[in-house]
Amino acid sequence: MTGERTKGQSRLAALLFDPEARPDAGQIADLSALHGRFSVSNWSDEHAGIVELLHEGLTFDMGHLCPAQALHIDGLAHRVELPQGLDVDALCAVDLLPAPHLAGAGRLLPVLRVLADLLIDLTALPGLRAVAWCPARTVMSPAWFTEACGAWLAGGPFPALALTALFRGRDGGIASEGLAFLTGQEFALRPRPGVSPDQDARVAVRLTDWLVAHGRVDAPCDALLPGGGAVRIEPDDNDTLLVRCR
Known part of the structure; x- marks a missing residue:
């Protein structure tokens, strides 16, 4: 240098x-x-x-x-x-x-x-x-x-709020920013009526950890998130993963 x-x-x-x-x-x-x-x-x-x-x-x-x-x-x-x-x-x-x-x-x-x-x-x-x-x-x-x-x-989950960002989308769901730097894709977690924002936020954090570990998703799939339950993940044509809780 x-x-x-x-x-x-x-x-x-x-x-x-x-x-x-x-x-x-x-x-x-x-x-x-x-x-x-x-x-x-x-x-x-x-x-x-x-x-x-x-x-x-x-x-x-x-x-x-x-x-x-x-x-x-x-x-x-x-x-x-x-x-x-x-x-x-x-x-x-x-x-x-x-x-x-x-x-x-x-x-x-x-x-x-x-x-x-x-x-x-x-x-x-x-x-x-x-x-x-x-x-x-x-x-x-x-x-x-x-x-x-x-x-x-020290062996814990990926720091979703430090090395990526999570924010509320216009529909009330949670979207990621910066995840594409690691996987080539962002995600949008659909809101659930009657579910507290904190519960959806916990799912989003665990989903980030899962996606960082598993990498790019090119076909619809189900994922079981430790502490977050099951989610359905469907990629669209804009490198966004549309996610809903099962």
Whole structure:
């Protein structure tokens, strides 16, 4: 890495700071020395604001560090466990993406697990206000991200509200955003009359976990969701899975 990023690379995650708190490469190196779980494997030009981080044998580029030009990420639509008055649009982002030699591998679960683990370490950076997951346009508190992804890395379910997003559709059902980054498809869970929104939300979370584990669905099928009951899944022509509870 020479201080320039390869064209076509897509950021996956971002750490959001107040403008005056954006870290520099030296602070990342200090955190690496303190924790010892990741290392700064390439730091060629401090003014470029880019370092390469090595964690569990994989490398990731971290960019827009101070003193490089600040980055603002627009369109973060799904807020999770953030203070009501926090103006996310006013925050400056330090972003992460797979290093160029991992091009095309950023959607693989083993790579995402390593990145999530690295991000948990990076939440110790002073002044961090929020963590963003860009494919789902999700922004969340650092503590919530650590809890959700930490449980996943410890063998729990996929963190559906961290690495994807779930939201209410116009029909009152629940739809996903960002799942297509992993499987090529989003889903729309049809509402059930007389059923509480919390019950449907639990089904949606368990459905996300099932779809991440099973991958793309190209033909109608039934799935039994642990703790969520049985659902019927039917793909349409727009890469959306229409789902109803059985």
